[in-house]
Amino acid sequence: MSKKYELNKIETEGGEYCYRKTNNINKLEFLVQKTHKRLKNIRHNYIHQITTSLAKTKPEYVVMENLNTCGMLKNRKLSKAIQEATFHEFKRQMEYKCAWNGIKFIVADRFYPSSKTCIRCGDIKDKLSLSERTFICDECGYEIDRDLNSSINLKNYGKGVA
Ligand SMILES: [Zn+2]
Numbered sequence: 001m002s003k004k005y006e007l008n009k010i011e012t013e014g015g016e017y018c019y020r021k022t023n024n025i026n027k028l029e030f031l032v033q034k035t036h037k038r039l040k041n042i043r044h045n046y047i048h049q050i051t052t053s054l055a056k057t058k059p060e061y062v063v064m065e066n067l068n069t070c071g072m073l074k075n076r077k078l079s080k081a082i083q084e085a086t087f088h089e090f091k092r093q094m095e096y097k098c099a100w101n102g103i104k105f106i107v108a109d110r111f112y113p114s115s116k117t118c119i120r121c122g123d124i125k126d127k128l129s130l131s132e133r134t135f136i137c138d139e140c141g142y143e144i145d146r147d148l149n150s151s152i153n154l155k156n157y158g159k160g161v162a
Pocket residue numbers: 118119120121122123137138139140141142
């Protein structure tokens with residue numbers, strides 16, 4: 001599309017460029033918008049499937065963490081803005097589906113260190129880089145999958161709140 005704009009630019013008397021919208025450009029813009037809408041629908045439907053299946057398991061409560069843009073979002077195929085929107089949509093759906101099914105919906109405190117805390121001894125790591133997929137406790141040496149460790153911490157967090 002930018003190439004088309006470039007091809008159709010007109011130089012004005014003042015030496016500046018003005019960009020003309022041709023029918024072709026209009027058509028392309030429409031196609032781009034249509035594709036974006038289609039992708040958004042696909043994402044929403046996918047999230048609906050997941051949140052519905054989670055609510056169907058009828059847990060006592062669901063704990064979600066707040067969005068941590070620099071941390072958990074590392075999918076390079078999706079832009080940051082789209083990932084944030086997707087996360088918020090996931091949270092929104094999860095929250096109302098919990099409400100429908102009488103499930104408590106808990107949002108963990110923004111600073112709750114779910115990934116850095118050892119589920120076995122409670123020690124909190126100073127640093128845990130995203131590339132470390134296995135949590136290894138500095139204190140007691142416990143080894144566990146990083147996401148599983150953080151999920152169990154969130155489950156316990158919910159227990160204290162619920
Ligand atoms: Zn430990």
